[in-house]
Amino acid sequence: MLRVLHTSDWHLGHALHDLPRDREHAAFLDWLCDTIAAEAIDAVLISGDVFDAGNPPARALAAWYGFVAAARRHRPHLTVVAIAGNHDSPARLTAPAPLLAAAGVHVIGTVGRDAGGAIDAGPLVVPLRDASGAIGALVAAVPYLRPGDLDADGDRGDAVRAVFREVLVAARQQRQPGQALLAMGHLHLAGGLPSKSERGIVIAGEEVIGGAAFADDVAYVALGHLHRAQRVGAEHVRYAGSPIPLAMAEADYHHQVVVVDLAGAQLSGIRTLPIPRTVPLVRVPRRGASALPQVLAALAELAPLDEGVDPELRPFLEVRVRLDAPAPRLRTDVEAAMAGKHPRLVKISVEAGGARTAGAPRPAEVLAQLEPREVVARLWQREHGGELPPAIAAAFAALHRGLTEDAEPDGRPGPRGAAS
Numbered sequence: 001m002l003r004v005l006h007t008s009d010w011h012l013g014h015a016l017h018d019l020p021r022d023r024e025h026a027a028f029l030d031w032l033c034d035t036i037a038a039e040a041i042d043a044v045l046i047s048g049d050v051f052d053a054g055n056p057p058a059r060a061l062a063a064w065y066g067f068v069a070a071a072r073r074h075r076p077h078l079t080v081v082a083i084a085g086n087h088d089s090p091a092r093l094t095a096p097a098p099l100l101a102a103a104g105v106h107v108i109g110t111v112g113r114d115a116g117g118a119i120d121a122g123p124l125v126v127p128l129r130d131a132s133g134a135i136g137a138l139v140a141a142v143p144y145l146r147p148g149d150l151d152a153d154g155d156r157g158d159a160v161r162a163v164f165r166e167v168l169v170a171a172r173q174q175r176q177p178g179q180a181l182l183a184m185g186h187l188h189l190a191g192g193l194p195s196k197s198e199r200g201i202v203i204a205g206e207e208v209i210g211g212a213a214f215a216d217d218v219a220y221v222a223l224g225h226l227h228r229a230q231r232v233g234a235e236h237v238r239y240a241g242s243p244i245p246l247a248m249a250e251a252d253y254h255h256q257v258v259v260v261d262l263a264g265a266q267l268s269g270i271r272t273l274p275i276p277r278t279v280p281l282v283r284v285p286r287r288g289a290s291a292l293p294q295v296l297a298a299l300a301e302l303a304p305l306d307e308g309v310d311p312e313l314r315p316f317l318e319v320r321v322r323l324d325a326p327a328p329r330l331r332t333d334v335e336a337a338m339a340g341k342h343p344r345l346v347k348i349s350v351e352a353g354g355a356r357t358a359g360a361p362r363p364a365e366v367l368a369q370l371e372p373r374e375v376v377a378r379l380w381q382r383e384h385g386g387e388l389p390p391a392i393a394a395a396f397a398a399l400h401r402g403l404t405e406d407a408e409p410d411g412r413p414g415p416r417g418a419a420s
């Protein structure tokens with residue numbers, strides 16, 4: 001019997017609209033260590049995005065090393081396998097690999113190839129051992145695949161599938177009877193539901209591969225990248241999901257880890273364990289949006305600041321205002337209403353109200369044929385009536401210029417614009 005815990009998308013070092021998440025991550029990692037001990041876990045699979053950024057802050061590195069040391073104190077034979085996600089720097093994640101390997105931690109950043117282009121699959125096949133030291137399973141651990149990891153010729157989807165296929169072939173060659181075969185990947189699998197907080201990983205138009213990339217002899221597929229916990233097409237193909245909400249829109253997510261039991265080569269059980277939420281996410285109003293007077297009245301009802309609570313554990317709050325006309329004092333009014341309140345304001349969302357300019361619906365136009373400035377001018381006309389004010393036009397032009405100058409070579413906005 002081998003018991004494996006699957007988790008992913010920790011995003012250590014994350015900030016929610018500039019507010020740090022360190023206390024939430026610390027609470028999760030404490031809970032995870034307790035769970036590893038209580039559930040008698042033999043191996044932990046972390047399916048990418050250990051860190052939120054390629055150059056994580058020192059406190060995020062401290063959380064990571066502190067976790068691996070604490071987890072091994074609870075379970076001295078524990079194996080930890082972490083693959084790089086699209087947020088991780090493969091080089092930085094794997095820089096301490098020799099030290100970590102001595103502590104049972106395998107960090108996998110890139111796919112090596114020989115001069116002929118063949119994959120060096122050896123480092124991507126990781127054995128998982130039970131408490132007696134016997135190998136109970138082999139994991140084909142494939143990191144997020146960057147262009148340099150892939151065969152340059154042909155379709156990206158084909159190239160991604162080829163890497164999984166070749167690493168699984170190598171794992172099968174090593175596998176002894178009674179050992180299970182597992183796979184890990186950080187990618188968007190067809191049929192998976194994305195959230196707003198993942199950074200799109202399209203490189204050449206091929207974002208998604210199908211679950212058929214994993215053959216029937218793979219007992220469990222531990223995926224990362226999608227932040228909503230979910231199975232994809234089959235019970236044993238799963239995204240563990242992120243352990244904390246990475247955007248206000250994820251307030252209703254059920255954060256969890258997956259516990260996978262293996263009996264010999266076969267999957268014998270899958271359970272999910274809910275992760276306690278340390279910091280509540282509050283929305284005013286709870287659903288939809290309200291006019292500003294109602295929002296301000298609801299904010300007045302919020303609990304007053306409790307000085308006894310650690311400031312980083314106070315709830316995050318989003319207000320959603322429906323506006324019928326521009327409200328230049330919106331932020332000032334909301335911030336005044338929040339003064340002395342317990343929750344921390346992280347976001348003001350505005351929804352345009354019902355007082356639309358009268359007139360027959362316009363024939364559908366192809367958005368791509370309009371200049372961005374024209375789209376803004378028409379939106380202003382529709383929502384507020386009249387010409388686009390010069391100050392708004394200038395602000396939009398500056399913003400648009402900033403976005404297009406930041407764009408990555410494939411024309412998509414850079415990480416700053418796209419992250420959560």
Ligand SMILES: [Mn+2]
Pocket residue numbers: 009048049085087198199225226227
């Ligand atoms: Mn992620």
